[in-house]
Amino acid sequence: MSQLPKIxxxxxxVKQTMTVQVMDEYxxxxxxxxxxxxxxxxxxxxxxxxxxMTLGERPxxxxxxxLKNQGFIEDINAIESLIIDWETNSAAVITRxxxxxxxxKLSKKTVTSGCGQGTMFGNVMKKLEGVQLPQPTIPQSMLxxxxxxxxxxxETYKAAGAVHGCAVCKDTSIxxxxxxxxxxNAVDTLAGEMWLQGETGADKIFYTTGRLTSEMVIKxxxxxxxxxxxxxxxxxxxxxxxxxxxITMIARAKGHRFQIYNGSENLILDVKGDAAADKQIxxxxxxxxxxxxxxxx
Amino acid sequence: MSQLPKIxxxxxxVKQTMTVQVMDEYxxxxxxxxxxxxxxxxxxxxxxxxxxMTLGERPxxxxxxxLKNQGFIEDINAIESLIIDWETNSAAVITRxxxxxxxxKLSKKTVTSGCGQGTMFGNVMKKLEGVQLPQPTIPQSMLxxxxxxxxxxxETYKAAGAVHGCAVCKDTSIxxxxxxxxxxNAVDTLAGEMWLQGETGADKIFYTTGRLTSEMVIKxxxxxxxxxxxxxxxxxxxxxxxxxxxITMIARAKGHRFQIYNGSENLILDVKGDAAADKQIxxxxxxxxxxxxxxxx
Numbered sequence: 001m002s003q004l005p006k007i008x009x010x011x012x013x014v015k016q017t018m019t020v021q022v023m024d025e026y027x028x029x030x031x032x033x034x035x036x037x038x039x040x041x042x043x044x045x046x047x048x049x050x051x052x053m054t055l056g057e058r059p060x061x062x063x064x065x066x067l068k069n070q071g072f073i074e075d076i077n078a079i080e081s082l083i084i085d086w087e088t089n090s091a092a093v094i095t096r097x098x099x100x101x102x103x104x105k106l107s108k109k110t111v112t113s114g115c116g117q118g119t120m121f122g123n124v125m126k127k128l129e130g131v132q133l134p135q136p137t138i139p140q141s142m143l144x145x146x147x148x149x150x151x152x153x154x155e156t157y158k159a160a161g162a163v164h165g166c167a168v169c170k171d172t173s174i175x176x177x178x179x180x181x182x183x184x185n186a187v188d189t190l191a192g193e194m195w196l197q198g199e200t201g202a203d204k205i206f207y208t209t210g211r212l213t214s215e216m217v218i219k220x221x222x223x224x225x226x227x228x229x230x231x232x233x234x235x236x237x238x239x240x241x242x243x244x245x246x247i248t249m250i251a252r253a254k255g256h257r258f259q260i261y262n263g264s265e266n267l268i269l270d271v272k273g274d275a276a277a278d279k280q281i282x283x284x285x286x287x288x289x290x291x292x293x294x295x296x297x
Numbered sequence: 298m299s300q301l302p303k304i305x306x307x308x309x310x311v312k313q314t315m316t317v318q319v320m321d322e323y324x325x326x327x328x329x330x331x332x333x334x335x336x337x338x339x340x341x342x343x344x345x346x347x348x349x350m351t352l353g354e355r356p357x358x359x360x361x362x363x364l365k366n367q368g369f370i371e372d373i374n375a376i377e378s379l380i381i382d383w384e385t386n387s388a389a390v391i392t393r394x395x396x397x398x399x400x401x402k403l404s405k406k407t408v409t410s411g412c413g414q415g416t417m418f419g420n421v422m423k424k425l426e427g428v429q430l431p432q433p434t435i436p437q438s439m440l441x442x443x444x445x446x447x448x449x450x451x452e453t454y455k456a457a458g459a460v461h462g463c464a465v466c467k468d469t470s471i472x473x474x475x476x477x478x479x480x481x482n483a484v485d486t487l488a489g490e491m492w493l494q495g496e497t498g499a500d501k502i503f504y505t506t507g508r509l510t511s512e513m514v515i516k517x518x519x520x521x522x523x524x525x526x527x528x529x530x531x532x533x534x535x536x537x538x539x540x541x542x543x544i545t546m547i548a549r550a551k552g553h554r555f556q557i558y559n560g561s562e563n564l565i566l567d568v569k570g571d572a573a574a575d576k577q578i579x580x581x582x583x584x585x586x587x588x589x590x591x592x593x594x
Contacts, residue, residue, distance in 0.1 A: 018533045023561040025437065025554055025568075025575070032556060037511050037534035053511060053534070140322065181510060181532055213478060214334050214350060235478055236315045237334035237350070257322055259329060264320040271322075278322070 005079035007060050011086045014038050014056040035163045043092045055180045059084045063091045065192025133226040133246045140271045145172035167207040183210030187219045201225035212238040221245045255285030302376035304357050308383045311335050311353040332460045340389045352477045356381045360388045362489025430523040430543045437568045442469035464504040480507030484516045498522035509535040518542045552582030
């Protein structure tokens with residue numbers, strides 16, 4: 001009989017942003033809202049595993065997703081309880097049975113794209129061998145609808161910049177959206193959430209504001225999600241892994257614009273390209289996004 | 298008598314970019330250049346430490362900087378040799394004497410901002426206690442001159458996007474510029490380079506395209522550099538550490554625009570702000586940068 005972990009938060013949440021005073025190029029002082037980084041030290045059966053620096057929105061999901069994606073725990077039911085205590089900046093995860101070899105796992109780590117959390121590359125790739133992801137059909141109109149929804153969703157980013165956003169989506173709906181200071185935390189958080197919910201990734205689309213690197217592609221494959229969408233670009237290894245794992249990879253997606261690196265055969269170009277209209281929409285989207293980035297919007 | 302490590306590269310370099318075919322929103326196929334990620338597994342006295350995913354421009358400096366910033370080695374002269382072998386994707390570092398406690402160091406890691414390489418936060422902050430960084434005077438005109446130089450310098454980024462650039466600068470000159478898939482790799486590479494050269498950081502400015510997070514500020518302090526400049530934003534912890542360590546923190550710096558988070562008293566506003574002219578320059582810079590980001594330039 002499956003039993004989900006008991007999740008306990010001993011102290012109230014932490015704030016995601018704070019206001020500071022800065023000086024601009026004219027010597028004028030102004031208030032700026034910036035994103036917070038909170039250290040969260042994860043203990044697995046009392047062994048210290050890692051300290052994650054996080055915006056702190058969804059610590060339980062983050063901790064679960066991290067442990068899953070790093071290969072520390074495979075079955076959600078193996079976890080008895082998870083305690084988040086912001087006063088000591090710690091997260092304690094207790095499993096029903098002993099976890100052997102934590103130290104061994106801890107000593108082998110991979111840092112990917114300079115943004116690493118020990119993916120233990122070789123082991124992970126081995127586990128993904130033979131993974132069969134579905135090849136869903138993606139109407140271009142649905143993609144545009146989804147991008148439109150996402151434009152309105154970047155909450156903290158709008159306010160404070162310096163964060164990455166990720167979302168699990170279905171058709172044109174955003175099922176879950178999370179932001180964190182690092183994109184890997186954001187992915188891990190959504191992975192943890194889906195793991196807890198027992199949700200399938202097969203009919204989902206994963207969106208990220210971050211770059212499509214090897215680690216991003218691997219994590220999305222681990223979540224069983226066959227479509228990866230990003231506002232940013234891709235790396236060669238992200239591209240090669242997407243091809244190998246059968247993930248539809250859509251990069252530089254914004255407004256009415258995108259570049260498909262893999263899986264273009266799955267896309268239905270059902271929107272008659274009106275170059276003039278698209279150009280207008282794209283220009284407006286760019287201006288809006290870039291103003292936000294500069295902290296002007 | 299000091300003796301620098303012997304650096305050996307057994308195989309030729311790896312390429313930084315590759316070309317792939319992508320499909321755009323009109324169904325048109327085009328060639329795109331994307332950045333490469335090469336795994337580089339670092340062994341310290343035959344103990345596997347980490348696998349870094351890197352663009353591969355300057356592997357020796359990257360490996361040295363990583364080991365220094367993570368606290369594995371303190372004295373450059375302690376290293377006997379460093380061998381880079383791209384055929385096996387490995388870097389072997391041998392020290393003159395035994396390194397005790399590598400496994401212990403390996404088992405305690407900090408992942409910062411989701412982009413972690415085990416900064417072992419507590420230990421690092423302890424070592425930085427009492428660090429006195431100089432408070433250099435920074436003419437605004439010099440800052441603009443430097444930003445102008447940097448605009449022309451983003452090589453791989455111009456071509457392939459998906460990379461971060463960092464530079465060690467002096468006045469308006471770029472002394473060393475490096476790009477990598479992750480900003481932490483780029484910082485570590487420059488740290489390694491300065492360590493090898495025995496160069497002081499006191500009269501330098503550190504520039505990054507990446508966000509000014511806690512890890513970025515810590516690493517720049519470890520390099521002894523008192524001024525941190527970024528095109529992007531800052532996080533609360535980056536800001537607080539900059540204040541604590543006395544680092545002049547200038548964010549969102551582009552064209553004729555910037556925001557000073559700390560150290561504004563060090564800036565000399567010697568450029569008579571011509572709002573109209575600035576607006577023109579800033580608009581041009583933004584348009585250029587944003588076009589590059591979209592992969593259109």
